[in-house]
Amino acid sequence: MPGRYTAAEITKAMANLDGWEPDGEKAIHKEFKFRDHIEAMGFVNRVAMVAEKMDHHPELTIVYSSVSIRLNSHDAGGVTERDVQLAEAIEKYR
Secondary structure, eight states, X not given: OOOOOOHHHHHHHHTTSTTOEEETTTEEEEEEEXXXXXXXXXXXXXXXXXXXXXXXXXXXXXXXXXXXEEEOBTXXXXXXXXXXXXXXXXXXXX
């Protein structure tokens, strides 16, 4: 089981992730805005593919041209290195 980050470790990790914010000590999240629904859905599909390769499954909320992503490791009960790695990968697909 991956080691859960402390609040201080989450804050440190967020310094390198533009726009990502802690959701308490349980998750990290970010909202992405797109030109339209089709662009947002394309992004979601890219995120789904990279997440599947990492065997990690984010919470995705899609509202027209906005996509909200929340990451946590359920087995660890909070944020782990896997969440930070997925957030970093997601940034490449923006």
